[in-house]
Every structure is written in C-alpha cells, then in structure tokens.
Amino acid sequence: MAVFARAPGLPRVAWARGVEVVDTDGRRYLDASGGAVVVGVGHGVEEVVEAAAAQARRVAYVHGTAFGSDVLEEYAAELAPLLPLDDPAVYPVSGGSEAVETALKMARAYHLARGEDRWVVVGREHSYHGNSRGALDVSGRAALRAPYLPWLGPAVHTSTPQEYRCGFDTHPHGCGLRHAERLEQTIADAGPERVAAFVAEPVAGAGLAACVPPEDYWPAVVEVCRRHGVLVVADEVMTGFGRTGRWFASEHFGMRPDLLTAGKGAASGYWPLGLAVASGEVHETIGDGGLVHGFTYSHHAVGAATGLAVLRRLRDHGLVGAAEERGAQLAGLLRERLGDHPWVGDVRGAGLLVGVELVEDRGSRTPFPRSRRVTEQLLAAAKELGLLLYPAAGCADGSRGDAVLLGPPLVISAAEVEQVVERLVAALDVLADRLRAAGPG
Numbered sequence: 496m497a498v499f500a501r502a503p504g505l506p507r508v509a510w511a512r513g514v515e516v517v518d519t520d521g522r523r524y525l526d527a528s529g530g531a532v533v534v535g536v537g538h539g540v541e542e543v544v545e546a547a548a549a550q551a552r553r554v555a556y557v558h559g560t561a562f563g564s565d566v567l568e569e570y571a572a573e574l575a576p577l578l579p580l581d582d583p584a585v586y587p588v589s590g591g592s593e594a595v596e597t598a599l600k601m602a603r604a605y606h607l608a609r610g611e612d613r614w615v616v617v618g619r620e621h622s623y624h625g626n627s628r629g630a631l632d633v634s635g636r637a638a639l640r641a642p643y644l645p646w647l648g649p650a651v652h653t654s655t656p657q658e659y660r661c662g663f664d665t666h667p668h669g670c671g672l673r674h675a676e677r678l679e680q681t682i683a684d685a686g687p688e689r690v691a692a693f694v695a696e697p698v699a700g701a702g703l704a705a706c707v708p709p710e711d712y713w714p715a716v717v718e719v720c721r722r723h724g725v726l727v728v729a730d731e732v733m734t735g736f737g738r739t740g741r742w743f744a745s746e747h748f749g750m751r752p753d754l755l756t757a758g759k760g761a762a763s764g765y766w767p768l769g770l771a772v773a774s775g776e777v778h779e780t781i782g783d784g785g786l787v788h789g790f791t792y793s794h795h796a797v798g799a800a801t802g803l804a805v806l807r808r809l810r811d812h813g814l815v816g817a818a819e820e821r822g823a824q825l826a827g828l829l830r831e832r833l834g835d836h837p838w839v840g841d842v843r844g845a846g847l848l849v850g851v852e853l854v855e856d857r858g859s860r861t862p863f864p865r866s867r868r869v870t871e872q873l874l875a876a877a878k879e880l881g882l883l884l885y886p887a888a889g890c891a892d893g894s895r896g897d898a899v900l901l902g903p904p905l906v907i908s909a910a911e912v913e914q915v916v917e918r919l920v921a922a923l924d925v926l927a928d929r930l931r932a933a934g935p936g
C-alpha cells in the first residue's frame with residue numbers, strides 16, 4: 496500500500512542525536528528548526544525514552560473515563576507553578592490542534608455554565624492555530640482556509656501587530672493600543688454578548704515568523720477582553736516550554752490568560768502530547784463533569800510520563816535560560832552576517848524562536864512575487880547544505896512575502912549556532928544563483 500506522503504521525494508530518516516539528524520544515506524543535517532519547532536530537549540535523550548518506555552511497561556493504555564493515574568497527577572503538580580495561570584487545571588490531549596479545540600469548548604462551556612450563550616471566537620489575521628475545523632476557523636491564514644471555506648465559521652478575525660509591516664501611521668508609537676481598539680470594534684461588530692473568546696499567540700510563530708508585539712499590546716488587549724467578558728486564550732503551542740527564553744511567552748508581557756494551549760515542546764516530539772489548560776476560575780465554573788468532550792487518547796499515561804521527563808530535563812538542565820542566551824547569540828549573528836544582505840528584510844524573534852523575512856526590495860520592503868517560491872527554494876537549498884529550516888509566512892499565504900523560522904533544540908551549543916548561521920548564509924548564496932539563473936519572475 497502507498498503512503499500518503501506529505502511531500503514528494505523525501506529522504507528517509509535513520510537516527511538523530513542532540514541537534515543532528517542523519518538519513519539512511521548517511522547525510523547529516525543540523526536541525527535548526529527542531530522539526531516543526533517541536534524538539535526542545537534535543538534528539539535521542541535516553542532518560543525521556545526510558546520514562547516513556549517504563550510507563551508503557553507498567554501500563555500503556557486505559558481509558559481516561561475509567562482510571563486516573565499517579566503519573567498524570569505528578570505531571571500536573573510539577574507543571575502548575577510554571578504556568579502563567581492562577582490555580583491551573585490541565586486537560587492533556589494528543590497535539591496542538593486538539594488542544595485548541597479543547598480550549599474552544601472550555602470557553603463555550605464556561606459561558607454556558609454562567610447562563611450565557613456565547614459562541615463567536617475572535618482570532619487574528621495571518622494566524623495559525625491548527626488544521627482541525629474549529630482550530631482552522633480561528634486561524635487567519637487565507638491560503639490554509641481557502642479550500643475549506645464552506646465548512647468554516649463563525650470565527651471572526653481582527654488585526655495583528657507586525658512591526659515590520661505595521662499598517663498604522665502612528666508606528667512605532669501606540670500601535671498596540673490601535674490594535675486593541677480594532678479588537679474592541681471586532682467584538683462590537685460581532686455582538687459582545689455573543690463573543691466567547693479571543694485566541695492569539697503571545698509571540699506569533701508560523702503565521703508571522705516570530706513576530707513580537709509591542710509592549711503596550713497585550714495589556715490593552717486583555718483589558719478589552721475582560722471588559723466584555725471575553726476569555727483570553729493564549730495559544731502557546733509553538734512558544735511554550737522554554738522556546739522564547741521563558742517557560743511560557745505570556746510571561747514576557749506579564750499576561751495571565753484564562754486558557755492556554757501547548758503542544759510541540761511539551762513532550763519534545765517523543766510523544767504526541769498537547770495540553771489545554773484552564774485557570775482555576777474557568778475550571779471550577781465548568782466543573783469536572785461539565786465538559787461534553789473527550790478523545791480516546793486524552794489523559795494518556797505515557798504522554799504524562801514523557802511530558803514529566805521533558806519538563807524535568809528542561810528545568811534541571813537550565814534549558815529555558817539557555818534558550819534566551821543562545822537565542823540572543825543566534826539573532827545577533829544573523830543580524831551581523833545578514834544585516835546588509837539585499838534580500839534580508841528583517842531578523843526578529845524571542846529566545847530560540849527566530850524569524851528571517853526575505854524581500855525583493857529592502858528599501859520599500861516589497862516581497863518577492865509568490866510565483867518565485869523563494870521560501871521553498873531557500874528551504875531546499877539549505878537542506879542540500881545540511882540545514883533544516885521551517886517555512887513561515889509566505890509559504891502558504893499567497894499574499895504575504897517569504898520567511899523562514901529557526902527554532903533549534905534548546906540544547907544547541909554556541910559552536911552549533913555559528914554553524915547554523917554559516918549554512919544559512921551559504922544557502923542564501925545558492926538561492927541567489929538559482930534566482931538569477933531563472934531570470935526575472
């Protein structure tokens with residue numbers, strides 16, 4: 496039987512250790528994106544593998560409505576003080592999209608429990624929150640939504656801060672407040688009594704290539720939501736578990752969301768683990784039995800054991816601080832080496848979530864025509880040179896330029912950071928040759 500492959504002509508992976516991935520032909524790659532910005536603790540960490548195996552040996556599966564488990568209680572207890580929510584309650588699932596779906600249902604359930612029939616969710620333009628229908632509806636990326644539009648709704652979308660392409664003429668002063676006004680208008684248009692939640696990434700990941708909002712953005716946005724009884728959902732699927740140099744990116748802004756979603760780094764790719772987390776108030780209002788919801792693989796004991804081992808590894812090896820330090824080195828080196836590059840418009844990010852935006856004309860910030868497929872070509876050139884990158888805005892969203900994301904395992908060394916930058920510079924040279932050879936697009 497054929498495999499429904501995600502891309503044609505893929506090399507086959509053999510093994511991986513630390514920041515390095517090796518294919519079956521013996522080619523070695525520096526994993527500068529941690530897969531899809533997933534692998535935090537590094538590849539091949541024996542103690543994580545052992546924790547998962549030991550739990551599977553004890554008991555791999557029972558249904559979550561039949562048994563709880565000590566390991567899940569232990570995981571929740573160690574995770575709680577690290578989360579930016581008061582008295583949090585966690586609902587473990589199998590990935591980011593499931594986490595977002597769960598958070599959306601929690602928001603609806605919370606309002607219903609309070610006697611309010613709210614169902615509209617506000618997302619942001621250019622955002623990505625998952626591929627299942629509810630999560631996709633909240634996502635703003637037009638190209639991902641396009642084939643499924645008849646299935647989408649009733650989410651609405653508001654503006655999102657993007658410093659490099661700020662649409663406000665007040666830029667750089669007070670843009671956060673202008674976006675908060677837009678959000679308030681969006682809520683007013685939808686009917687405030689119907690709006691259940693506002694979903695956004697504290698630092699925009701794949702949709703906008705590591706775009707950090709201005710400082711005045713989150714406090715103003717949270718204030719608008721609270722005033723209208725709208726729950727704040729921080730999607731930390733990409734930014735959580737140390738990626739941005741804090742346990743959770745909400746911390747950069749002193750933000751306390753009502754709901755939070757995580758995935759990716761939670762189990763570092765060793766197990767498909769996602770988390771929907773509710774504040775104590777949301778949890779108590781819904782009640783344990785009040786959520787009409789569930790997945791066969793939610794509350795999985797092996798997932799909890801894996802997540803616990805990853806959490807301890809991040810904590811005990813100081814990897815959150817390392818992400819801040821190595822991230823500053825990576826962004827600094829990229830700016831140093833590519834600051835004058837004619838196509839590098841912007842280098843941005845937080846911790847080890849770094850975005851590089853490519854433009855045809857730096858002065859006017861004009862993107863390349865999408866038909867030139869610059870992101871895809873850069874990814875291919877980098878891979879040939881043994882460097883794995885992740886595509887960001889531009890790859891799927893036809894209208895909006897090209898960008899790549901760097902999100903290596905947080906264990907990356909200073910020397911490996913230098914190698915990543917060397918290879919990226921070389922890949923841009925290869926790209927330049929190819930674009931010139933292809934002629935004007």
Ligand code: PMP
Nearest residue numbers: 590591592623624625732733758
């Ligand atoms: N939210 C965000 C912010 C994401 O980056 C992603 C995945 N890229 C998701 C949700 C969906 O996660 P998953 O692919 O694990 O379903």
